[in-house]
Amino acid sequence: MRVNFTVNGRPQEADDVWEGESLLYVLRERLGLPGSKNACEQGECGSCTVRLDGVPVCACLVAAGQVEGRDVVTVEGLADFAKQRAEHGGCASGACGTSLQDARQWAAKGTDSQTGEGTGLAPIQQAFIDAGAVQCGFCTPGLLVAADEMLERNPNPSDADIREALSGNLCRCTGYEKIMDAVRLAAARQGEAV
Amino acid sequence: MDFLRPASWEEALAAKAEHPTAVPIAGGTDVMVEINFDHRRPEYLLDLNRITDLTEWQVGEESVRLGASVPYTKIMEHLRAELPGLALASHTVASPQIRNRGGVGGNLGTASPAGDAHPALLAAGAEVEAESVRGSRLIPIDEFYTGVKRNSLAADELIRAVHIKKADGPQQFSKVGTRNAMVIAVCAFGLALHPETRTVRTGIGSAAPTPVRAKAAEEFLNAALEEGGFWDNGKIITPSVAKQFATLCSGACNPIDDVRGTASYRRHAVGVMARRTLTWTWESYRGARRLTEGAA
Numbered sequence: 001m002r003v004n005f006t007v008n009g010r011p012q013e014a015d016d017v018w019e020g021e022s023l024l025y026v027l028r029e030r031l032g033l034p035g036s037k038n039a040c041e042q043g044e045c046g047s048c049t050v051r052l053d054g055v056p057v058c059a060c061l062v063a064a065g066q067v068e069g070r071d072v073v074t075v076e077g078l079a080d081f082a083k084q085r086a087e088h089g090g091c092a093s094g095a096c097g098t099s100l101q102d103a104r105q106w107a108a109k110g111t112d113s114q115t116g117e118g119t120g121l122a123p124i125q126q127a128f129i130d131a132g133a134v135q136c137g138f139c140t141p142g143l144l145v146a147a148d149e150m151l152e153r154n155p156n157p158s159d160a161d162i163r164e165a166l167s168g169n170l171c172r173c174t175g176y177e178k179i180m181d182a183v184r185l186a187a188a189r190q191g192e193a194v
Numbered sequence: 195m196d197f198l199r200p201a202s203w204e205e206a207l208a209a210k211a212e213h214p215t216a217v218p219i220a221g222g223t224d225v226m227v228e229i230n231f232d233h234r235r236p237e238y239l240l241d242l243n244r245i246t247d248l249t250e251w252q253v254g255e256e257s258v259r260l261g262a263s264v265p266y267t268k269i270m271e272h273l274r275a276e277l278p279g280l281a282l283a284s285h286t287v288a289s290p291q292i293r294n295r296g297g298v299g300g301n302l303g304t305a306s307p308a309g310d311a312h313p314a315l316l317a318a319g320a321e322v323e324a325e326s327v328r329g330s331r332l333i334p335i336d337e338f339y340t341g342v343k344r345n346s347l348a349a350d351e352l353i354r355a356v357h358i359k360k361a362d363g364p365q366q367f368s369k370v371g372t373r374n375a376m377v378i379a380v381c382a383f384g385l386a387l388h389p390e391t392r393t394v395r396t397g398i399g400s401a402a403p404t405p406v407r408a409k410a411a412e413e414f415l416n417a418a419l420e421e422g423g424f425w426d427n428g429k430i431i432t433p434s435v436a437k438q439f440a441t442l443c444s445g446a447c448n449p450i451d452d453v454r455g456t457a458s459y460r461r462h463a464v465g466v467m468a469r470r471t472l473t474w475t476w477e478s479y480r481g482a483r484r485l486t487e488g489a490a
Contacts, residue, residue: 001197018195019195019196019197019239020195020229020235020236020239022226022229022230041227041230041231042227042230042231043223043226043227043288043289043291043292044376046289046291049291055294056290056291056294057291057294057295058223058291058292058295060226060230061221061222061223061226061227061292061295062222062226062295063197063219063222063225063226063229063239063241065197065199065239065241066219066222066241066243068199146290146291164290164375165290167289167290167374167375167376168288168289168290168291168292168375168376169289170376
């Protein structure tokens, strides 16, 4: 079957999709977006976390056919997504989160390629680098998408909030402490910028 | 495999009638795991995501009509007052990503004894709204679970909603697992006080072939509370009553040994959770009584 949907602001069309195929497989193998990682394929690890109409989900548990006409943001589009959000005033109004309408109107501009190369980093990505929160890096894309979404909803998270928001993302290297540092750092920088 | 994408509920019922083997998929958090691991190759997948009614809920006088696909996240955010037991149970489901997709309809469809929603539904009191092209019916939750991963749905029926009684008293949910997040229950326990009818209801998860109520324990506790005038005098429940209630709850289990825990551990843990949830809810009931009737 054919599936039409929007990925990182661009309309995409995937052909010859098997009916039982996951969104993750379509992203990685058909659209050439390997940022979302394939690990457990059962929703345990969160390394395939993407945003579906603004909501963080495990791409391995979404059937490809279910995304027809919908909007997906992957780690490759995160920097642009964050930039767009910052330009639209962030979350100062208290009406946090991305509305479906906003998600659908979002468009990538001025990037070199759909892989996100040539774009700057999202603040959460920079914070992960600065805090040394990346070791092998396999869990990082999922953590970035999940952490970015939490900071959008909750600009001043407590440690408990961070742990809760990232509880669906497994990391086997870091012991999570540096990841906690990174998210605290991103939150603090976000606070300073307002 | 065929992917069916009905745009309306009527179309979905027609598709299910035409293809009774079609597997409904909403959040996909159960179905996709089975497909990814090659455990299941359904002839038809019936996608319910386009039917937006399924993600809506209505709060009525007596009960909440919860659409089958309302994600757990929404239950936690919006229905904590009306459905406290289910909101607590929802919070223990897997991870935020899973709670954003999964809902109670899927939990009921899968009917795993380990489903987190079941103890809360049993304790609160609920009816499952099942529909087919032949018509609609309400299945009492006590009659819904028929075996391990089996329910009383007919082949052409789909779950449209669950009607759950609004809380008229404190409710609690407790779950044993190896860590806080991303954990399937070793066993779980739900308890609801119903001061209006002066009854207590329970629900046990993962400790029998199906989710079950501890009916003998409920009857014992109802009688003991009535006899001691506890609902009126708001006294602390005597330890012997709590202990006997816990023992009877353990007795309602019919667990197995498996990788997650042994049968005897499960029986023991259910007793502990029964005593704790009874204490928590009763303390909360006494607190509320003091507020409404003044300190004695």
